[in-house]
Amino acid sequence: MSMPMPILLLLLLLLPQGQGHGGAGDICIVGSGISGSSTAFFLTNYTTALSGAQLRVFERRAKVGGRLATVTVSGDHFEAGGSIIHPRNLHVRRFADLLGLEAKTDGDDDWLGIWDGHRFVFQTLRPLPPGTSWLRRKLHTLVNSLRLFKRYGLSLLKMDRFVQEMLQRFMLYYNGFESRPVFDTVEEMLKWSGLYGLTRRTLEAELLDAGLNSQTISELVTVITRINYGQSVSISGLAGAVSLAGSESGLWAVKGGNWQLAAGLLEAANATLHLQEGIDSIEYAGDHYILKSNKGLEYNCVATVVATPLDEVNITFSPPISIPARKTQHTHATFVRGILNPKFFGLSSVSDIPKLIGTMEVPEIPFSSISILKKYSEQDMTYKVFSRVKLNESLLDQIFSGRKETIRINWPAYPHYEAPEVFAPIILDGKQLYYVNTFESAASAMETGAVAAENVARLLIARLRLPLPSRPAAPAPDHHDQRADL
Ligand SMILES: Cc1cc2nc3c(=O)[nH]c(=O)nc-3n(C[C@H](O)[C@H](O)[C@H](O)COP(=O)(O)OP(=O)(O)OC[C@H]3O[C@@H](n4cnc5c(N)ncnc54)[C@H](O)[C@@H]3O)c2cc1C
Incomplete structure (x- = not known):
């Protein structure tokens, strides 16, 4: 039975712009570095409700990777930012394996x-x-x-x-879901593993x-x-x-450049990538966020993940958010x-x-x-x-x-680390606005970005009540495999 045209149009107009067909609507990520790309990857791995069109990643630059970038000197490429990976950085190691990247x-x-x-x-x-x-x-x-x-x-x-x-x-963050809670705050996350004290002195x-x-x-x-x-x-x-x-x-690095981790993860997540599209403002509009970009475009997102440090980035939040100053x-x-x-x-x-x-x-x-x-x-x-x-x-x-x-x-x-560290909230507004890079106040590294991103992905899935796969994907090789390294 076909629906009369005016009613169909009315229904279409009532649908929030940008919402997908899975019921969850768009999830938007600001930043395509290792934090943003691994958030996208974990989101697609941990819930069955996402398909490419629903996951948008915004990157103000022309290339993905953020602080993972190479520089070319006399035709040779060298790591310019994040360069070395510890052998026990299990998320990054797993990413490289999954993406077929050589170490x-x-x-x-x-x-x-x-x-x-x-x-x-x-x-x-x-x-x-x-x-x-x-x-x-x-x-x-x-x-x-x-x-x-x-x-x-x-x-x-x-x-x-x-x-x-x-x-x-730190290896406790690779425990299976059964023995590892989802954390609302960085303080909770660090206290659970026994690392909080180290941020105080x-x-x-x-x-x-x-x-x-x-x-x-x-x-x-x-x-x-x-x-x-x-x-x-x-x-x-x-x-x-x-x-x-x-x-x-x-220590190791990805042959050809660590930025390929971010590129590969975004591709694996089937995310819609908006390159050279910086987000200027994020406004809460009742049941979704309106993201306005430097291209004059607007996106409606049921949840937004900020995956860039906010310290030197100019995004206007409405209503305003309050986070501790960090140099x-x-x-x-x-x-x-x-x-x-x-x-x-x-x-x-x-x-x-x-x-x-x-x-x-x-x-x-x-x-x-x-x-x-x-x-x-x-x-x-x-x-x-x-x-x-x-x-x-x-x-x-x-x-x-x-x-x-x-x-x-x-x-x-x-x-600029100063003990005792104070942490911005992970949930910036108490609703569906998340901040991965608050964890950088504990330590900044590719792996800490991935660990923080994994927690944000789990938190977002739980708070949006997205469906989980019947058998949740294992987050990483069990850390007990690694005991021999100690
Ligand atoms: C010189 C240097 C050496 C380092 N060495 C190591 C190392 O050896 N090993 C290691 O593990 N770590 C190292 N690090 C740290 C590591 O590189 C970072 O912790 C990690 O890459 C941060 O990733 P991220 O995704 O959180 O942030 P970023 O990589 O900064 O990504 C944020 C992204 O968001 C984009 N963005 C910002 N604002 C907006 C906006 N409004 N709209 C859209 N996009 C936006 C940015 O362009 C950027 O691409 C080093 C860092 C530097 C700078």
Whole structure:
């Protein structure tokens, strides 16, 4: 039986714009980084009520990935933002496996030098040439460990224990649904795993309590926090522990660029991607949200997920939302093809400069770290320099004796960590407006983005009462499989 045309039109007009046919309507995600893309992925995996047209992802830039991006120097691609993945980052590992992305490792034989502004106070041994025998390699590793032990003693073991304890607690977030609740707040989420306490005090205070000596903290630990978060050991303890885990062995990256994780997840979720479409405002309209984009378009969404830090992003919320102020730590990543100036480091030959220069917390040192990304010849390399402020031309001319190419990126990189951390709500308005990146106040990393996204996906499904599959998809390989790594 056909319906009279005017009634059909009236019914169509009464339907909120953009609503899909599954009854749930559009779910909109703002941001296509690892947080937004993994939210999309988990949403499609955890409920049977979504199909492509109902899941919209908005990205203001021309490319997906956000802080996962590559930079091209002389035709070679290098990670410019998030680069290393810990072997126990199970969500990201599962994503890479599912998407058929290949992993690459750099090997663990970095030549680290710790620079205090005048000299290298400590250096590991320079790497052995390729083709060195197995026995010499083993001896080399042993001597390196002994050198580290001689300088830092038992603090090394205590630091390792501190990191392993954090990791063990973090692994609880991979538990099955039966033994893992859905969390309404970051505080609840961290208290459940026993990690909340670490966000209340500085890393330095935590490590002193764990028995580390001050030399280890001011040298080795400082080098790591400056490389990974551009900040000192005054960062909060959980961000610090995550940062220290980033110096362990077995780290990997996606061959061809980590941004492919975001691209692959969005495709797997069959999400409708709105590239170069920034969301300017989010307005609550009774039973749905109206998202207005910079293209002058409007979208009606039954639920909206904000998957970008709101600290330096201008989205107008109506009614206004209130979240605690959070400072952003900017990291300037400067990519240079050229050659370092040995004289800047008080050395006579460039071959004496360590492959990875880490720095102590000395105000006069203008950079946080310098690492070699590619060696073309003894006099021609590509370097990545991290600094807290922009490095001007004359400073770069002092640090480098020759430069063929220089590329600068100013990242709004991660929160400026200050213990005790305060967290914005996950549910921003008490309704259907969710915020993934509140979890970044605990620690910013690809995996923490995915863990926070998974919780938001579960929370949204539960609060919208979306149907679950008869057997919920396993969130990740059971963490008990990983015990052997401990
Ligand atoms: C230099 C650097 C090094 C790092 N190193 C590591 C590392 O080695 N390992 C690791 O695990 N992590 C690392 N991180 C951290 C990691 O990259 C981030 O935690 C993670 O990528 C954040 O992902 P996200 O999706 O939460 O946010 P983002 O990647 O920032 O994504 C947010 C997206 O939202 C978009 N957006 C913003 N506003 C709007 C709007 N109004 N409308 C539409 N779109 C919008 C942005 O363009 C962006 O694409 C590093 C970060 C930096 C900067």
